[in-house]
Amino acid sequence: MGKKSVEMLVGIFVLLGMAGLVFLALKAANLGSFSGGDTYTLKAYFDNIGALKVRAPVRSAGVTVGRVASIKLDPKLYQGVVELAIQRDVQFPTDSSLRILTSGLLGDQYVGVEPGASDKMWAAGDEIKHTQSAVVLESLISQFLFSKAADAGSATASPQAASAPGGGRK
Amino acid sequence: MTAMISAVGRRTLEVLRILGHHATFFVEILRACPAALRRPYLVIAQIHAIGNRSLVIILASGLSVGFVLALQMYYALVTYGASESLGLIVNLSLTRELGPVVTALLFAGRAGTSLTAEIGLMKAGEQLAAMDMMAVDPRSRVLAPRFLAGIVSMPILAILFSSIGILGAYVVAVLLIGVDAGNFWSIMQSGVDVRRDIGNGIVKSIVFGFICTFIALYQGYEADATPEGVAHGTTRTVVIASLGVLMMDFVLTALMFSTP
Amino acid sequence: MAELHATAAATDLSPDDTMVEIDHVVFGYNARRTILNDVSLSFGRGKVTAILGGSGCGKTTLLRLIGGVYPPNAGSVRVDGQVVDCRDNEQLFALRRRLGMLFQFGALFTDLSVFDNVAFPVREHTDLDEAMIRDIVLMKLNAVGLRGAAPLRISDLSGGMARRVALARAIALDPELLLYDEPFAGLDPISMSIAANLIRTLNDTTGATSILVSHDVDECFSICDYAYLMSSQGKVVAHGTARQLTDSEDPEVRQFIRGEPDGPVRFHYPARPLAEDFGVSA
Numbered sequence: 001m002g003k004k005s006v007e008m009l010v011g012i013f014v015l016l017g018m019a020g021l022v023f024l025a026l027k028a029a030n031l032g033s034f035s036g037g038d039t040y041t042l043k044a045y046f047d048n049i050g051a052l053k054v055r056a057p058v059r060s061a062g063v064t065v066g067r068v069a070s071i072k073l074d075p076k077l078y079q080g081v082v083e084l085a086i087q088r089d090v091q092f093p094t095d096s097s098l099r100i101l102t103s104g105l106l107g108d109q110y111v112g113v114e115p116g117a118s119d120k121m122w123a124a125g126d127e128i129k130h131t132q133s134a135v136v137l138e139s140l141i142s143q144f145l146f147s148k149a150a151d152a153g154s155a156t157a158s159p160q161a162a163s164a165p166g167g168g169r170k
Numbered sequence: 171m172t173a174m175i176s177a178v179g180r181r182t183l184e185v186l187r188i189l190g191h192h193a194t195f196f197v198e199i200l201r202a203c204p205a206a207l208r209r210p211y212l213v214i215a216q217i218h219a220i221g222n223r224s225l226v227i228i229l230a231s232g233l234s235v236g237f238v239l240a241l242q243m244y245y246a247l248v249t250y251g252a253s254e255s256l257g258l259i260v261n262l263s264l265t266r267e268l269g270p271v272v273t274a275l276l277f278a279g280r281a282g283t284s285l286t287a288e289i290g291l292m293k294a295g296e297q298l299a300a301m302d303m304m305a306v307d308p309r310s311r312v313l314a315p316r317f318l319a320g321i322v323s324m325p326i327l328a329i330l331f332s333s334i335g336i337l338g339a340y341v342v343a344v345l346l347i348g349v350d351a352g353n354f355w356s357i358m359q360s361g362v363d364v365r366r367d368i369g370n371g372i373v374k375s376i377v378f379g380f381i382c383t384f385i386a387l388y389q390g391y392e393a394d395a396t397p398e399g400v401a402h403g404t405t406r407t408v409v410i411a412s413l414g415v416l417m418m419d420f421v422l423t424a425l426m427f428s429t430p
Numbered sequence: 431m432a433e434l435h436a437t438a439a440a441t442d443l444s445p446d447d448t449m450v451e452i453d454h455v456v457f458g459y460n461a462r463r464t465i466l467n468d469v470s471l472s473f474g475r476g477k478v479t480a481i482l483g484g485s486g487c488g489k490t491t492l493l494r495l496i497g498g499v500y501p502p503n504a505g506s507v508r509v510d511g512q513v514v515d516c517r518d519n520e521q522l523f524a525l526r527r528r529l530g531m532l533f534q535f536g537a538l539f540t541d542l543s544v545f546d547n548v549a550f551p552v553r554e555h556t557d558l559d560e561a562m563i564r565d566i567v568l569m570k571l572n573a574v575g576l577r578g579a580a581p582l583r584i585s586d587l588s589g590g591m592a593r594r595v596a597l598a599r600a601i602a603l604d605p606e607l608l609l610y611d612e613p614f615a616g617l618d619p620i621s622m623s624i625a626a627n628l629i630r631t632l633n634d635t636t637g638a639t640s641i642l643v644s645h646d647v648d649e650c651f652s653i654c655d656y657a658y659l660m661s662s663q664g665k666v667v668a669h670g671t672a673r674q675l676t677d678s679e680d681p682e683v684r685q686f687i688r689g690e691p692d693g694p695v696r697f698h699y700p701a702r703p704l705a706e707d708f709g710v711s712a
Binding site: 003009013 | 221372
């Protein structure tokens with residue numbers, strides 16, 4: 001086997017490997033959908049982050065506009081501090097609210113942004129306290145039981161079953 | 171009684187000696203690598219012998235594993251109404267585990283044994299001694315190129331195994347069973363992380379490449395210069411490399427994939 | 431082919447005439463068995479010297495010591511006046527560039543062709559271009575009569591041809607010292623004669639020093655200037671010219687030279703008396 005043909009075959013081999021890698025990265029994983037790109041950071045404070053994980057998506061109207069960069073506990077406020085990396089070309093009014101929602105019935109949790117109506121936009125590094133925590137299953141159940149008990153007690157009491165989709169779970 | 175204790179002691183010392191011998195051999199090969207890299211054609215020729223020649227078995231196995239995974243996972247998932255996640259499950263199984271591990275086992279069996287036999291026979295035929303006498307270091311000319319070739323080939327083969335496995339699963343899931351093609355890819359894409367799953371899979375396969383190639387070279391080099399010796403060497407290569415890969419897989423999986 | 435006879439008898443060698451000197455060397459691969467027991471040999475420059483002896487007497491080990499593969503447990507090995515130090519890689523490298531070794535069954539690289547085998551040392555140690563290398567390789571192959579076999583694969587060669595290719599490879603860099611490990615083992619009479627002639631001719635034309643390890647007395651005596659006979663206890667039993675050894679009265683020497691089945695080297699491996707083993711009363 002000539003030297004040149006061996007080198008060519010090995011070149012093809014390596015090329016195949018790289019093609020496989022590109023295929024895996026783009027078609028089979030999430031590289032194509034959201035790359036690093038230009039992002040700015042926002043800090044959100046939650047009473048309970050539920051089952052939110054790092055790299056969970058940040059969605060507005062269902063469209064992914066960012067990722068959760070880090071999750072920490074604020075030692076003074078005892079609240080969860082979630083750092084969000086938002087795409088630079090997407091801006092939200094300062095009176096927008098953040099909620100931790102669940103995708104689908106059994107899906108992973110993500111941060112949903114409900115845009116407000118203000119003219120001013122969040123700038124990089126802003127801290128957001130206007131948040132709604134994840135729904136915790138136990139609270140949901142106790143709420144339901146409580147409302148059932150209240151129903152039994154008073155006919156006029158309206159059911160207070162939470163309307164948040166899905167259930168928070170640890 | 172004392173005879174038993176001294177026998178245990180002797181065995182322990184022997185095991186330590188063998189471990190040390192492995193370590194010195196490893197260091198010698200590492201030290202010979204820079205010299206081998208200065209002669210790239212040597213490494214390229216070995217990549218051809220080790221990597222290219224293993225392509226057929228890797229691709230065929232990958233395709234079969236993809237088929238079977240799709241089939242098995244479908245039957246398991248459909249009972250929970252989660253058959254749309256088939257693509258995701260197959261991908262994760264392949265890129266995280268089956269790709270690196272099965273490729274490593276096949277590699278140990280195909281390329282590992284041929285390396286062991288080749289080195290063993292070269293040693294038996296005094297070819298390595300002849301090289302020594304010609305003032306050519308057999309480590310940098312024979313051993314290091316094969317070692318480097320194994321480390322380069324293994325990740326490539328693992329990637330190809332995973333890729334063709336996913337394609338095979340696609341064929342079975344979408345074309346044969348009827349899972350929705352769009353969901354197959356989109357749920358897979360949203361659930362597989364490049365760095366965590368694919369990246370770690372590649373790291374695993376590099377580590378396995380180290381293990382399989384090193385064991386193959388060592389067993390070949392230390393084999394007795396007889397037909398039985400070489401035969402034993404090749405079986406030992408497969409057994410030890412396979413065990414090493416599986417144990418290392420556990421360690422690496424625990425390190426990489428335990429929930430943060 | 432005409433029989434070549436040994437040239438001038440080796441007389442006492444002065445230090446300048448000694449290419450290789452083995453000085454009171456003791457060596458064993460492990461602590462259990464000592465292969466060489468205080469042996470001293472001298473190999474004259476430009477001469478063909480043979481080391482004769484039965485299997486396991488340490489002949490091949492001597493070659494390995496000369497090549498610096500192992501260090502002697504005691505004593506020293508000197509090549510061209512310099513002590514061979516196994517730990518000094520630079521010195522070993524320089525030494526091995528000047529020597530060529532023919533291994534017992536050739537030790538050719540089975541994955542290369544005949545041409546590439548002979549070209550191997552040239553490619554590794556020189557920067558010559560391919561055209562020059564081609565000329566050198568074909569010249570060396572021509573010297574051993576195998577120029578036409580250059581494109582063949584090693585598996586296509588017969589034993590005798592493989593030995594000759596290995597010889598061509600050993601002389602590729604025109605070494606000053608040639609070591610032959612059992613060059614006649616397993617060859618047919620024609621090939622043996624060819625090999626013997628080649629060894630002698632090469633030695634004379636290049637002025638190299640040749641050391642021959644063998645147990646083929648006749649072929650060795652036909653070409654060597656001097657010979658050493660070693661015993662299985664790892665000692666030098668006798669040394670001298672072919673004539674001197676043939677005429678020797680020493681029973682051990684006579685047994686080996688004449689190939690007598692029984693003598694100082696016993697035919698029977700030590701065993702119990704025959705009567706005991708076969709249950710027959712004496």
